[in-house]
Amino acid sequence: MANKSHYNNGHISLNKQKREGKNHSSSINNKKIAKSIHGLYIEDAIKFLKKIPDSSIQLILVDPPYNLDLDYWDTYDNYLEWAKEWLDEIYRVLKDSGNCVIFGGFQYQDLKKGDLLEILHYTRHHTNLRFTNLIIWYYKNGMSAHRFFANRHEEAVWLTKTNKYYFNLDPVRVQYDEESKKLALKDKRLIPENIEKGKNPTNVWEIGRLNGNSSERVGHPTQKPLEIIRRFVKSLSYEGSIVLDFFAGSGTTGIVCMEENRHSIMVDSDSKIKEYLDLHIEKNHTNLKDKKFEIIENININDLLVKMKKEKA
Numbered sequence: 001m002a003n004k005s006h007y008n009n010g011h012i013s014l015n016k017q018k019r020e021g022k023n024h025s026s027s028i029n030n031k032k033i034a035k036s037i038h039g040l041y042i043e044d045a046i047k048f049l050k051k052i053p054d055s056s057i058q059l060i061l062v063d064p065p066y067n068l069d070l071d072y073w074d075t076y077d078n079y080l081e082w083a084k085e086w087l088d089e090i091y092r093v094l095k096d097s098g099n100c101v102i103f104g105g106f107q108y109q110d111l112k113k114g115d116l117l118e119i120l121h122y123t124r125h126h127t128n129l130r131f132t133n134l135i136i137w138y139y140k141n142g143m144s145a146h147r148f149f150a151n152r153h154e155e156a157v158w159l160t161k162t163n164k165y166y167f168n169l170d171p172v173r174v175q176y177d178e179e180s181k182k183l184a185l186k187d188k189r190l191i192p193e194n195i196e197k198g199k200n201p202t203n204v205w206e207i208g209r210l211n212g213n214s215s216e217r218v219g220h221p222t223q224k225p226l227e228i229i230r231r232f233v234k235s236l237s238y239e240g241s242i243v244l245d246f247f248a249g250s251g252t253t254g255i256v257c258m259e260e261n262r263h264s265i266m267v268d269s270d271s272k273i274k275e276y277l278d279l280h281i282e283k284n285h286t287n288l289k290d291k292k293f294e295i296i297e298n299i300n301i302n303d304l305l306v307k308m309k310k311e312k313a
């Protein structure tokens with residue numbers, strides 16, 4: 001029986017397109033923009049999602065509540081019933097080239113409470129979204145444990161709307177060190193041009209969690225490192241495209257979009273996002289120094305999309 005341990009829809013469709021001499025959607029030309037536009041909304045995610053027109057978003061990047069009782073917004077009697085309401089909107093609002101990344105964990109709660117495993121199961125069986133990758137976010141810093149192995153990873157599920165999803169590996173390749181580069185160049189199975197560009201970062205990403213005293217911290221209890229968000233933004237969206245984060249927290253996704261010339265839509269039910277975002281901008285002034293961006297609050301979503309579309313270099 002064939003070994004299907006590496007069966008991957010992405011590989012299969014890429015190979016088919018190559019054989020047929022067709023371009024993959026990752027060859028979409030970046031739209032150079034003079035400035036990026038960022039919509040900021042203090043609103044419930046589900047209510048907001050219903051207002052977004054069909055097929056308008058390139059990347060949905062969300063870090064939802066994990067149901068861990070970490071804050072007032074992090075406790076659900078029936079997590080999956082709630083999650084279904086936003087999961088059901090994702091396919092509709094994504095463009096055909098669109099991607100969706102959902103952060104979460106597998107090992108925190110008993111299954112009755114719900115977690116990323118339940119989310120993945122639901123998307124597979126009850127939506128048309130396609131499962132493309134599970135990314136393991138591995139970190140060395142974390143809590144100790146005595147009755148089980150101390151946890152050192154979280155996960156992110158990458159889903160796509162169609163097999164024409166946008167994916168650009170080049171901006172997120174990891175450079176070889178000199179020694180391994182020499183060895184790789186001797187390996188006939190590898191393409192020298194790709195070795196020069198760097199290697200695939202794989203689906204296990206070692207990125208430190210933010211310590212309490214990290215200079216990136218703006219005070220949000222579950223703030224994600226810019227680096228992990230940046231890897232997704234650079235590979236799954238392109239310049240001038242629209243990235244949506246409807247559990248925006250401190251606005252980490254929006255900040256990365258400002259730095260990387262993507263438009264963004266940030267939604268959070270907690271108005272503290274404004275303070276956090278200001279602090280992020282203050283702290284990241286070096287990266288943002290030469291960037292032109294505009295933040296617009298609570299504008300009608302259709303007007304925002306028109307403004308974004310008009311933006312050209």
Ligand SMILES: C[S@@+](CC[C@H](N)C(=O)[O-])C[C@H]1O[C@@H](n2cnc3c(N)ncnc32)[C@H](O)[C@@H]1O
Nearest residue numbers: 044045063073223224247249250252268269270
């Ligand atoms: C895990 S945090 C996101 C942190 C973010 N990734 C960051 O780096 O700052 C989840 C966020 O979802 C927000 N939230 C919870 N329920 C919501 C809802 N129904 N609608 C919109 N936002 C919600 C919370 O206020 C919280 O800021």
